[in-house]
Amino acid sequence: MARGAMLSFRLGLSDGVSVVARLWQDLLTGIGFDMVTVAAEGPVDRVVPGLGIDQPDGPDPDALAAAVADVDLVVVENLCTIPLNLAAARTVARTLAGRPAILHHHDPPWQRERFAAVTELPPRDPAWRHVVINRLTADQFAQRDIEATVIYNGFDTHGPNGDRSAMRAALGVDDPTLLVVHPVRAIARKNIPAAIAVTEQLGGTYWLMGHAEEGYDATLAQLLAEARCPVIHRPVARTPDIYAAADLVVFPSTWEGFGNPPVEAAVWGRPCVVGDYPVAGELAEFGFRWFSPDRLDEVRRFLESPDPELLSQNRAIAQQHFSLDRVRSDLVALLADAGWLP
Known part of the structure; x- marks a missing residue:
C-alpha cells in the first residue's frame, strides 16, 4: 500500500x-x-x-x-x-x-x-x-x-444533527436564551468586537469558542470584560453540537482564506451573520443566503419568524458544492x- x-x-x-x-x-x-x-x-x-x-x-x-x-x-x-x-x-x-x-x-x-x-x-x-x-x-x-x-x-453534509439540550446544559444556558456562537480562534482578524456588538444589539449571550493566539490575550480579556451581554468563553470540539446549541452563528471576519463556519452553519441549519471579507463574496456566489452585520433588523425578523426555505436552500447548496x-x-x-x- x-x-x-x-x-x-x-x-x-x-x-x-x-x-x-x-x-x-x-x-x-x-x-x-x-x-x-x-x-x-x-x-x-x-x-x-x-x-x-x-x-x-x-x-x-x-x-x-x-x-x-x-x-x-x-x-x-x-x-x-x-x-x-x-x-x-x-x-x-x-x-x-x-x-x-x-x-x-x-x-x-x-x-x-x-x-x-x-x-x-x-x-x-x-x-x-x-x-x-x-x-x-x-x-x-x-x-x-x-x-x-x-x-x-x-464538509460532512449528511452527518447527524447535534444534541442541543446536552450542549446547552453543559454551558449552563437555558432554552429561552438567545445563544450566539462565534466558532473561531481569538485573533484580530476574526473581528471579535463586531461579534460582541451583534450579540449586544440582539440581546443574546455571546459564546466564543477559541483561545487567544498571536498576542491577542490582553485585548480579548478587555473586550470580554467590557461586553454589555453575557459571555461564555469555552472551547469545545468542532461538532454538530455547537450549531445545535446555537440560535445564530456570527462570523464578521475582516479576512479569511475560506471561512468554514458559514458553510457549517448551512449544513446544520443555522442562520449566519457574515462579514464582508473577499472570499465570502466568492462563496456567496453559490447562492448562500447570509445576513450582514449592518442589517440586524433582518436578523431580528428571522429569529422571530424563521424562514425554513432559507435554511433548506443553504443546506442544499452546501450538499451540492461543499x-x-x-x-x-x-x-x-x-x-x-x-x-x-x-
Missing part, C-alpha cells in the same frame, strides 16, 4: 487548517493511502521538533528526512505557505525536492499585511502540485506564474493527472 503523510506546524487540533487536514487525511485513506501525520505539535504519529509555529531554528534536516523516508506522497498543509516558520519551510522544501508532494495553501504571505514583504513562499518544484482553497488565491498564484488547482474545503464526495472527486482527479493514484 502506498503511504501518504500530512505535514504541518501542528495537526489534530481545533484550528481550521487542522480540521481540513483531518478531512483530507480521511479521504486519502479511503482512496488507498496508508496515512501518517507529521508535525511539531498535536496528537500526531511522528513528532518533528522545529516544525512548529515560532520555532525559529527549524527542524533538524536529518530528523525531517527520516520522518518522511518511507512516504510516497507528502501533503504539506500551509507550512510552505504562511511564513510562521521560514526555517521549517526551507527545510521542508529542500527535503521534498523532486518528490511527489501536494502543497495545500491556505494563507499565502501577500494576503497578510505583516507578511507582505516575504517573497520566497510558496516554494516551487516541478515535481509538486499546488492546491488552493479559493479562486481569488488561484488567480494570485497565476499572477506569480504558479499553476494551482482550486479545491474548496469540504460535500466530502466533491473533495474526494477533486483529489482523485488531481492524483490521477499527476500519476500518483495508489
Whole structure:
C-alpha cells in the first residue's frame, strides 16, 4: 500500500487548517493511502521538533528526512505557505525536492499585511502540485506564474444533527436564551468586537469558542470584560453540537482564506451573520443566503419568524458544492493527472 503523510506546524487540533487536514487525511485513506501525520505539535504519529509555529531554528534536516523516508506522497498543509516558520519551510522544501508532494495553501504571505514583504513562499518544484482553497488565491498564484488547482474545503453534509439540550446544559444556558456562537480562534482578524456588538444589539449571550493566539490575550480579556451581554468563553470540539446549541452563528471576519463556519452553519441549519471579507463574496456566489452585520433588523425578523426555505436552500447548496464526495472527486482527479493514484 502506498503511504501518504500530512505535514504541518501542528495537526489534530481545533484550528481550521487542522480540521481540513483531518478531512483530507480521511479521504486519502479511503482512496488507498496508508496515512501518517507529521508535525511539531498535536496528537500526531511522528513528532518533528522545529516544525512548529515560532520555532525559529527549524527542524533538524536529518530528523525531517527520516520522518518522511518511507512516504510516497507528502501533503504539506500551509507550512510552505504562511511564513510562521521560514526555517521549517526551507527545510521542508529542500527535503521534498523532486518528490511527489501536494502543497495545500491556505494563507499565502501577500494576503497578510505583516507578511507582505516575504517573497520566497510558496516554494516551487516541478515535481509538486499546488492546491488552493479559493479562486481569488488561484488567480494570485497565476499572477506569480504558479499553476494551482482550486479545491474548496469540504464538509460532512449528511452527518447527524447535534444534541442541543446536552450542549446547552453543559454551558449552563437555558432554552429561552438567545445563544450566539462565534466558532473561531481569538485573533484580530476574526473581528471579535463586531461579534460582541451583534450579540449586544440582539440581546443574546455571546459564546466564543477559541483561545487567544498571536498576542491577542490582553485585548480579548478587555473586550470580554467590557461586553454589555453575557459571555461564555469555552472551547469545545468542532461538532454538530455547537450549531445545535446555537440560535445564530456570527462570523464578521475582516479576512479569511475560506471561512468554514458559514458553510457549517448551512449544513446544520443555522442562520449566519457574515462579514464582508473577499472570499465570502466568492462563496456567496453559490447562492448562500447570509445576513450582514449592518442589517440586524433582518436578523431580528428571522429569529422571530424563521424562514425554513432559507435554511433548506443553504443546506442544499452546501450538499451540492461543499460535500466530502466533491473533495474526494477533486483529489482523485488531481492524483490521477499527476500519476500518483495508489
